[in-house]
Amino acid sequence: MFVLSDTPSLANHFLSEMRDVLTQDDRMRFRKNLERMGEILAYEISKSFEYSKKSIQTPLTSTSVFTATDNPVIISVMRASLPFYNGFLNYFDKAESGFIGAFRDESTAGEVKVQLGYHASPSLEGKIVILADPMLATGKSIVESITTLLTHGKPKHIHIASVIAAPEGIDYIKENISCSFSLWVGAIDEKLNHQSYIVPGLGDAGDLAFGPKL
Numbered sequence: 001m002f003v004l005s006d007t008p009s010l011a012n013h014f015l016s017e018m019r020d021v022l023t024q025d026d027r028m029r030f031r032k033n034l035e036r037m038g039e040i041l042a043y044e045i046s047k048s049f050e051y052s053k054k055s056i057q058t059p060l061t062s063t064s065v066f067t068a069t070d071n072p073v074i075i076s077v078m079r080a081s082l083p084f085y086n087g088f089l090n091y092f093d094k095a096e097s098g099f100i101g102a103f104r105d106e107s108t109a110g111e112v113k114v115q116l117g118y119h120a121s122p123s124l125e126g127k128i129v130i131l132a133d134p135m136l137a138t139g140k141s142i143v144e145s146i147t148t149l150l151t152h153g154k155p156k157h158i159h160i161a162s163v164i165a166a167p168e169g170i171d172y173i174k175e176n177i178s179c180s181f182s183l184w185v186g187a188i189d190e191k192l193n194h195q196s197y198i199v200p201g202l203g204d205a206g207d208l209a210f211g212p213k214l
Protein backbone atom coordinates (compact mmCIF):
# COMPACT_ATOMS: atom_id res chain seq x y z
CA MET A 1 0.00 0.00 0.00
CA PHE A 2 1.30 3.48 -0.87
CA VAL A 3 0.61 6.29 1.60
CA LEU A 4 1.45 9.77 0.24
CA SER A 5 1.58 11.46 3.63
CA ASP A 6 4.33 9.10 4.81
CA THR A 7 6.69 11.58 3.09
CA PRO A 8 5.90 15.27 3.77
CA SER A 9 5.19 17.07 0.48
CA LEU A 10 2.90 19.62 -1.13
CA ALA A 11 0.19 16.95 -0.93
CA ASN A 12 0.04 17.53 2.84
CA HIS A 13 -0.77 21.19 2.16
CA PHE A 14 -3.56 20.38 -0.32
CA LEU A 15 -4.98 17.81 2.08
CA SER A 16 -4.89 20.24 5.01
CA GLU A 17 -6.87 22.79 2.96
CA MET A 18 -9.50 20.09 2.30
CA ARG A 19 -9.73 19.20 5.98
CA ASP A 20 -9.64 22.71 7.51
CA VAL A 21 -13.10 24.14 8.30
CA LEU A 22 -11.61 27.58 7.57
CA THR A 23 -10.79 26.69 3.95
CA GLN A 24 -12.89 23.68 2.93
CA ASP A 25 -16.05 25.72 2.27
CA ASP A 26 -14.39 27.35 -0.78
CA ARG A 27 -15.92 24.81 -3.16
CA MET A 28 -13.75 25.68 -6.12
CA ARG A 29 -10.60 25.26 -4.01
CA PHE A 30 -11.95 22.00 -2.57
CA ARG A 31 -12.56 20.63 -6.09
CA LYS A 32 -9.15 21.90 -7.23
CA ASN A 33 -7.45 20.14 -4.31
CA LEU A 34 -9.30 16.90 -5.14
CA GLU A 35 -8.00 17.30 -8.71
CA ARG A 36 -4.43 17.98 -7.58
CA MET A 37 -4.48 14.94 -5.27
CA GLY A 38 -5.59 12.93 -8.32
CA GLU A 39 -2.66 14.27 -10.35
CA ILE A 40 -0.15 13.49 -7.62
CA LEU A 41 -1.46 9.95 -7.11
CA ALA A 42 -1.55 9.48 -10.90
CA TYR A 43 2.16 10.29 -11.03
CA GLU A 44 2.91 7.86 -8.18
CA ILE A 45 0.84 5.07 -9.78
CA SER A 46 2.55 5.71 -13.14
CA LYS A 47 5.82 4.52 -11.59
CA SER A 48 4.30 1.01 -11.42
CA PHE A 49 3.48 0.95 -15.15
CA GLU A 50 5.45 -0.87 -17.84
CA TYR A 51 7.50 1.26 -20.23
CA SER A 52 9.16 0.51 -23.55
CA LYS A 53 11.95 2.27 -25.43
CA LYS A 54 11.23 4.03 -28.69
CA SER A 55 13.35 6.24 -30.94
CA ILE A 56 12.40 9.89 -31.59
CA GLN A 57 14.03 12.70 -33.54
CA THR A 58 14.93 15.94 -31.69
CA PRO A 59 15.80 19.07 -33.74
CA LEU A 60 19.43 18.04 -33.24
CA THR A 61 19.58 14.25 -33.46
CA SER A 62 17.72 10.99 -32.85
CA THR A 63 17.43 9.62 -29.35
CA SER A 64 15.60 6.84 -27.51
CA VAL A 65 12.91 7.56 -24.90
CA PHE A 66 10.73 5.48 -22.55
CA THR A 67 6.98 5.57 -23.11
CA ALA A 68 4.25 3.81 -21.13
CA THR A 69 2.88 0.64 -22.67
CA ASP A 70 0.07 0.40 -20.08
CA ASN A 71 -3.01 2.47 -20.89
CA PRO A 72 -5.38 2.51 -17.89
CA VAL A 73 -9.15 2.60 -17.61
CA ILE A 74 -9.94 5.28 -15.00
CA ILE A 75 -13.18 4.67 -13.09
CA SER A 76 -14.92 7.51 -11.28
CA VAL A 77 -17.15 6.59 -8.31
CA MET A 78 -19.57 9.47 -8.46
CA ARG A 79 -20.25 12.01 -7.00
CA ALA A 80 -17.23 13.09 -4.95
CA SER A 81 -14.77 11.42 -7.28
CA LEU A 82 -15.45 13.59 -10.33
CA PRO A 83 -12.74 16.27 -9.62
CA PHE A 84 -10.35 13.57 -8.27
CA TYR A 85 -10.92 11.50 -11.46
CA ASN A 86 -10.21 14.60 -13.58
CA GLY A 87 -6.78 14.80 -11.95
CA PHE A 88 -6.01 11.29 -13.22
CA LEU A 89 -7.37 12.15 -16.67
CA ASN A 90 -5.08 15.21 -16.80
CA TYR A 91 -2.08 12.88 -16.70
CA PHE A 92 -3.19 9.73 -18.52
CA ASP A 93 -3.88 11.30 -21.94
CA LYS A 94 -5.02 8.13 -23.68
CA ALA A 95 -6.96 6.62 -20.78
CA GLU A 96 -10.41 5.08 -21.23
CA SER A 97 -13.02 6.02 -18.64
CA GLY A 98 -15.75 4.31 -16.66
CA PHE A 99 -18.35 5.80 -14.33
CA ILE A 100 -20.44 4.40 -11.49
CA GLY A 101 -22.87 6.18 -9.16
CA ALA A 102 -22.62 4.99 -5.55
CA PHE A 103 -24.90 6.34 -2.83
CA ARG A 104 -24.31 5.61 0.84
CA ASP A 105 -27.70 5.09 2.48
CA GLU A 106 -27.11 6.15 6.09
CA SER A 107 -30.82 6.14 7.01
CA THR A 108 -30.45 3.07 9.26
CA ALA A 109 -28.54 4.14 12.38
CA GLY A 110 -25.16 2.52 12.64
CA GLU A 111 -25.44 0.75 9.30
CA VAL A 112 -24.18 1.85 5.89
CA LYS A 113 -25.93 0.40 2.85
CA VAL A 114 -24.64 1.30 -0.60
CA GLN A 115 -26.97 1.78 -3.55
CA LEU A 116 -25.38 1.70 -6.96
CA GLY A 117 -26.92 3.65 -9.81
CA TYR A 118 -25.87 4.54 -13.32
CA HIS A 119 -22.76 2.85 -14.54
CA ALA A 120 -20.95 2.90 -17.86
CA SER A 121 -17.65 1.17 -18.59
CA PRO A 122 -15.58 -0.18 -21.46
CA SER A 123 -14.41 -3.80 -21.32
CA LEU A 124 -12.01 -4.24 -18.38
CA GLU A 125 -10.73 -7.62 -19.57
CA GLY A 126 -6.97 -7.80 -19.07
CA LYS A 127 -6.68 -4.05 -18.51
CA ILE A 128 -5.00 -1.89 -15.88
CA VAL A 129 -7.82 -0.16 -13.96
CA ILE A 130 -7.55 2.87 -11.68
CA LEU A 131 -10.61 3.10 -9.41
CA ALA A 132 -10.78 6.63 -8.01
CA ASP A 133 -12.89 7.28 -4.93
CA PRO A 134 -11.61 10.03 -2.62
CA MET A 135 -12.99 8.57 0.62
CA LEU A 136 -12.41 4.97 1.75
CA ALA A 137 -14.57 4.79 4.91
CA THR A 138 -16.34 1.40 5.44
CA GLY A 139 -15.07 0.30 2.03
CA LYS A 140 -18.55 -0.72 0.90
CA SER A 141 -18.79 1.77 -1.98
CA ILE A 142 -15.51 0.54 -3.44
CA VAL A 143 -16.28 -3.17 -2.94
CA GLU A 144 -19.80 -2.87 -4.39
CA SER A 145 -18.48 -0.80 -7.31
CA ILE A 146 -15.75 -3.33 -8.11
CA THR A 147 -18.19 -6.25 -7.84
CA THR A 148 -20.43 -4.58 -10.43
CA LEU A 149 -17.56 -3.49 -12.67
CA LEU A 150 -16.13 -7.02 -12.75
CA THR A 151 -19.15 -7.96 -14.89
CA HIS A 152 -17.34 -6.02 -17.64
CA GLY A 153 -14.32 -8.34 -17.62
CA LYS A 154 -11.44 -9.36 -15.35
CA PRO A 155 -8.83 -6.58 -15.08
CA LYS A 156 -5.09 -7.38 -15.11
CA HIS A 157 -4.82 -5.22 -11.97
CA ILE A 158 -6.86 -2.57 -10.12
CA HIS A 159 -5.16 0.44 -8.55
CA ILE A 160 -7.58 1.71 -5.90
CA ALA A 161 -6.90 5.39 -5.20
CA SER A 162 -8.34 7.39 -2.30
CA VAL A 163 -7.47 10.72 -0.71
CA ILE A 164 -8.28 9.57 2.85
CA ALA A 165 -8.73 6.00 4.09
CA ALA A 166 -9.94 4.59 7.42
CA PRO A 167 -8.27 1.43 8.81
CA GLU A 168 -11.68 -0.28 8.90
CA GLY A 169 -12.21 0.39 5.18
CA ILE A 170 -8.74 -0.90 4.28
CA ASP A 171 -9.42 -4.14 6.19
CA TYR A 172 -12.86 -4.47 4.55
CA ILE A 173 -11.55 -4.21 0.99
CA LYS A 174 -8.71 -6.63 1.75
CA GLU A 175 -11.31 -9.17 2.95
CA ASN A 176 -13.78 -8.61 0.13
CA ILE A 177 -11.82 -8.02 -3.06
CA SER A 178 -10.56 -11.21 -4.69
CA CYS A 179 -8.93 -9.84 -7.83
CA SER A 180 -5.42 -8.39 -8.01
CA PHE A 181 -5.36 -4.85 -6.56
CA SER A 182 -3.13 -2.32 -4.85
CA LEU A 183 -4.07 0.65 -2.69
CA TRP A 184 -2.78 4.22 -3.08
CA VAL A 185 -3.97 6.71 -0.47
CA GLY A 186 -3.23 10.33 0.46
CA ALA A 187 -3.44 9.56 4.18
CA ILE A 188 -4.65 6.87 6.58
CA ASP A 189 -6.77 8.44 9.32
CA GLU A 190 -7.58 7.25 12.83
CA LYS A 191 -11.02 5.56 12.68
CA LEU A 192 -14.70 5.74 11.71
CA ASN A 193 -17.24 7.45 13.98
CA HIS A 194 -20.68 5.97 14.79
CA GLN A 195 -22.02 7.43 11.53
CA SER A 196 -19.20 5.75 9.59
CA TYR A 197 -17.53 9.07 8.82
CA ILE A 198 -13.75 9.13 8.79
CA VAL A 199 -12.13 10.80 11.83
CA PRO A 200 -10.42 13.28 11.69
CA GLY A 201 -11.39 13.12 7.99
CA LEU A 202 -12.86 16.16 6.27
CA GLY A 203 -16.64 15.67 6.44
CA ASP A 204 -18.69 14.77 3.37
CA ALA A 205 -16.50 15.04 0.28
CA GLY A 206 -19.40 15.06 -2.19
CA ASP A 207 -21.23 17.81 -0.31
CA LEU A 208 -18.05 19.90 0.02
CA ALA A 209 -17.38 19.57 -3.71
CA PHE A 210 -20.91 20.04 -5.05
CA GLY A 211 -23.19 21.15 -2.21
CA PRO A 212 -25.53 19.10 -0.01
CA LYS A 213 -27.85 16.66 -1.75
CA LEU A 214 -31.53 16.17 -0.85
Ligand SMILES: O=P(O)(O)OC[C@H]1O[C@H](OP(=O)(O)OP(=O)(O)O)[C@H](O)[C@@H]1O
Pocket residue numbers: 077078079080081102103104105112114133134135136137138139140141142169196204205206207
Ligand atom coordinates in the same frame (compact mmCIF):
# COMPACT_ATOMS: atom_id res chain seq x y z
O1 LIG B 1 -16.36 3.64 2.15
P1 LIG B 1 -17.83 4.03 2.27
O2 LIG B 1 -18.39 3.81 3.64
O3 LIG B 1 -18.66 3.44 1.18
O4 LIG B 1 -17.87 5.63 2.10
C1 LIG B 1 -17.17 6.25 1.05
C2 LIG B 1 -18.14 6.85 0.07
O5 LIG B 1 -18.95 7.84 0.72
C3 LIG B 1 -19.03 8.99 -0.07
O6 LIG B 1 -20.04 8.84 -1.01
P2 LIG B 1 -21.54 9.39 -0.75
O7 LIG B 1 -22.44 8.22 -0.64
O8 LIG B 1 -21.50 10.39 0.38
O9 LIG B 1 -21.88 10.10 -2.11
P3 LIG B 1 -21.29 11.46 -2.66
O10 LIG B 1 -19.88 11.17 -3.10
O11 LIG B 1 -22.21 11.79 -3.78
O12 LIG B 1 -21.35 12.45 -1.52
C4 LIG B 1 -17.71 9.04 -0.77
O13 LIG B 1 -17.79 9.79 -1.95
C5 LIG B 1 -17.39 7.58 -1.04
O14 LIG B 1 -17.88 7.17 -2.28
Ligand SMILES: O=c1cc[nH]c(=O)[nH]1
Pocket residue numbers: 080135137196197198199201202203204205206
Ligand atom coordinates in the same frame (compact mmCIF):
# COMPACT_ATOMS: atom_id res chain seq x y z
O1 LIG C 1 -15.86 10.64 6.04
C1 LIG C 1 -16.48 10.31 5.04
C2 LIG C 1 -16.99 9.01 4.86
C3 LIG C 1 -17.66 8.71 3.72
N1 LIG C 1 -17.84 9.66 2.81
C4 LIG C 1 -17.37 10.92 2.96
O2 LIG C 1 -17.57 11.77 2.09
N2 LIG C 1 -16.70 11.24 4.09
Ligand SMILES: [Mg+2]
Pocket residue numbers: 204205206207
Ligand atom coordinates in the same frame (compact mmCIF):
# COMPACT_ATOMS: atom_id res chain seq x y z
MG1 LIG D 1 -21.51 12.21 0.33
